[in-house]
Amino acid sequence: MDHKSFIDSLIFEYVNTFDVKRACQLESEGFPPEEAFTLERFTYIQSAALTLFLGAYLSDSSSTSFRKLSLIGFIMSTLADAPKFTKESMSYHNPFGKTVCIHTICVDKLYRRRGVALCMLKEYIMRLKNESQNRDMNGKYERIALICHEHLIPFYQKAGFILKGESEIIYGNEKWFDFVLEL
Numbered sequence: 489m490d491h492k493s494f495i496d497s498l499i500f501e502y503v504n505t506f507d508v509k510r511a512c513q514l515e516s517e518g519f520p521p522e523e524a525f526t527l528e529r530f531t532y533i534q535s536a537a538l539t540l541f542l543g544a545y546l547s548d549s550s551s552t553s554f555r556k557l558s559l560i561g562f563i564m565s566t567l568a569d570a571p572k573f574t575k576e577s578m579s580y581h582n583p584f585g586k587t588v589c590i591h592t593i594c595v596d597k598l599y600r601r602r603g604v605a606l607c608m609l610k611e612y613i614m615r616l617k618n619e620s621q622n623r624d625m626n627g628k629y630e631r632i633a634l635i636c637h638e639h640l641i642p643f644y645q646k647a648g649f650i651l652k653g654e655s656e657i658i659y660g661n662e663k664w665f666d667f668v669l670e671l
């Protein structure tokens with residue numbers, strides 16, 4: 489399948505309760521153990537912030553009788569009050585927060601470097617803007633914030649995020665960098 493047909497075949501849907509385990513499994517394959525979220529935290533975020541937990545799915549061609557989708561990547565966030573990514577947002581979703589804190593962007597190893605993550609982020613940003621438009625002034629999202637390791641700085645720059653410098657957050661063993669995208 490060529491690149492365009494592959495990207496066009498991606499289906500974006502919010503991650504339902506049945507796929508939370510699969511998302512958690514993808515994360516544990518993609519992150520070192522000291523950085524990965526537990527299934528409990530995934531379950532909490534899925535129930536508290538469903539429209540901030542977006543999956544990229546491929547149609548499973550081996551299934552003939554009904555449409556079966558397999559999860560190959562996802563983005564998961566919570567809302568926070570602070571204007572940049574906070575450690576508290578990793579365990580607490582503030583439904584009145586204005587900052588969308590992205591905790592995880594993860595793509596199945598089998599499908600990396602094929603544009604899935606960039607495409608997923610584009611869809612995610614578009615959905616946040618649309619959702620925000622339908623909220624009243626007090627409920628609007630103002631920005632997306634995240635932290636990443638140094639080697640992924642070019643990835644987030646490609647997606648339109650602005651590098652704010654080294655983060656104060658200590659989590660796992662490596663340095664983190666702050667990124668923000670104003671909505």
Ligand SMILES: CC(C)(COP(=O)(O)OP(=O)(O)OC[C@H]1O[C@@H](n2cnc3c(N)ncnc32)[C@H](O)[C@@H]1OP(=O)(O)O)[C@@H](O)C(=O)NCCC(=O)NCCS
Pocket residue numbers: 518519592593594595596599600601602603604605606607635636637639640642643646
């Ligand atoms: C980071 C991750 C989500 C990228 O997913 P992906 O679908 O492979 O990314 P894309 O194909 O959309 O990448 C687009 C561009 O970003 C950059 N990029 C992506 N992954 C990169 C990596 N591991 N190192 C350096 N640059 C990278 C490249 O410029 C790439 O373009 P190119 O392939 O033409 O060179 C994926 O590698 C992953 O799941 N990693 C493990 C979890 C993780 O570290 N997530 C980020 C948390 S902050």
